[in-house]
Amino acid sequence: MIKFSFQVSFSWGNRWFPRRKPSVSCKENNKKIAECAELAMEELSRRRAKSTIDNYQTALRSLLAYTRKDIRVEDINTALMEGYQRWLQMRGVSRNTSSCYMRSLRALLHHINPKADYKETFRSVFTGNEKTEKRAIREEEIMSLLPTSHLWGGESLPQHAYTNKPTPNPSQKEGDKKDSKRGEIGENSKKAAVERARDYFLFSYCAMGMPFIDLAFLRKAQVKNGYIEYRRHKTGQRIKVKIEPLMQQIINRYARENSYYLFPILSCSDERLAMREYERKRSKYNRLLGQLAKKTMLPHLTSYVARHSWASIAYSNNVALPIISKAMGHSSTQTTLVYISEINDHKIEEANKRMISPLLDRQRQNEATA
Template sequence: MATIKVKFRPSAVNGKAGAVCYQLCHRQENKQITTSMRIFPHWWNPQKRELITTPDNATTVSAYRRQIEQDVHKLREIVRQLDATAQPYTLTDVVRLFQSDLASNGILEYLQKEILRLQDNNQYGTSRNYRRTLSSFSTFLKGTDVPLPAVDATLIGRYEKWLAQRNVRRNSSSFYMRILRAAYNKAVREKLTEQSYPFAQVYTGIAPTPKRAVSEETILQLQRLNLSGHPSLLLARDLFIFSYCTRGMAFVDMAYLKKSDIADGSITYYRHKTGQRLTLRIEPCIRSILERYLPARPDSPYIFPVITSADPEQAYRQYQTGLNYHNQKLKQLGALVSETLRLSSYTSRHSWATAARNHDIPLSVISAGMGHTSEKTTRIYLDSLNNTIIDDANRGILRDFNLTVSM
């Protein structure tokens, strides 16, 4: 009888994730099946040959454990059936039958393959969203994969009801549905299943959320705070004000903003969320923040001290850590202004949009300035919209801030 062991194969590149493998042994023959599950060395216990749960990997490891259990069960069942025939067989036969079984394209297996593809393309944010969805949907299915043709309106309707029973917010439920729908539609395009429109009857929109904007006066108060003795709060405040002054630049775009993005008095960057290219004029209030950080790390390509690694995976983890830390410091920063002031990395973006609206700036200009490519009004006006109009609008909003810098 063939034996099956779960093993970890480290990456040949230092710092990269390795792969979970299944080692098969039979009559002095050895074969290895490499899975799409990617883990780091500290996620693996070599003595017990099992995954280790850490604070940052619990969701992924939980899904991987279920997948390993399913795969090992499949392999053992294949070996049992071959042994029952009393005919000689090789490990090539075992691997062929196992891979043929995987070709049935279960939805969980397909999601795992998509996660691996996204990671290989350095799309770590989207990969993380797929992992979250995989964990939720796998829990709903109790770890049992289902073929893609079985993903129908009834199953997806049950999943939506299951989420609601667990008090999952409507927007979170919609988030899972949109990820599943994207994966399912891709499988349809790959001709792995026929289109049956299983998401037609579930909610996939975005429900309104409470306003996060604060007034222009509040942001001026934040700008005027003396934080010279508190470097971590100073960085949080500067990033917040920089975001506001740059038409609501997202934290991820500030974290990845490079010195090479500055040229001829402007900043040009590509939004991580949409890939859209945005150019904005450097106003005095923006320049004062840049002058504080540009000389600080002469050997780093990045402007702000959030990312230090050149490795894409490590850089993404540093961005995530930086975002969490930034939001913690913003809470402390808000408390310095008012006990009731709640700040987050989104507040500056929403506040700029609200200020622009209060200055009677057309919605099309606001949308273009923030890079909202999905809005119909933006699509209508973007082609003919001169970037100077957006810069002039931003200068009007930042008049008081520029005066403060000039004092």
């Protein structure tokens, strides 16, 4: 695997990137793709989102895993891309993920060599978006997750279970306390973990579909006067969310003193270390949501479902598309339509039915009098 020496430094509220003089010019022939990509991404980091740079790096690592060696920029051609696409398919990579890799590589090559035309190189590989399984769930299914009754046979978990702290019992001896602590945590930890995932899911939904990465990185300092103000990790868009009662209950449940973050998801304040920790916690969160879906008989639950569901339910409740788009931090309503395309088709059918209903009524009247 090719390791990039390129690094992005990140600090809360401001992004800054180290500048250094390029060590090689990629205008020369026979230059390797990894070396040229490093220089291109270093330059792009000053004007592109970190998520875009991450996409470029991921796509390039995938390509070099296929070639098993660093290759020259001029060796990237149609045959190589076709073989790479077949390799991805054999490894079970979805068409949309494969398309994302192809688009990222194409954009990266344009930055490396702006004068080159790569249309032919990517002509025969898939670079579109394939319609995927609907991620949203219905409003009634969201309501079924409300903590009116607990998930475990109606038995309520003690408050300390959410923080893995045992209930103090002054009458217990020290040795018995330790045994009790281990037993109690072992018994409740799995239950509490699933309920914690449920609470995060509900908070995300109530916070206008807040992505899990933004929820994980929320800081206490971002809570002011009954509102949460933050910037999306992906786009940098500023979002302001009013803290509703259910959200406040969840915040109170997981409140910790001497903590940098609002929720006990991350422990590292250093951005790069925290990002690694986040990747692990996101995987665990999705596994727990899978368990929650089975427990509640829901079709599926992932970290994306809360966001897609909020957009779809808002649209079905006649919230205007521009408002939904702004609430979700989208720069364009076209992005928002990806979340609600199926409902949008249904709305079009209803609109057409309303438009032609007078014509159909007149036809029925004519037939009745004929």
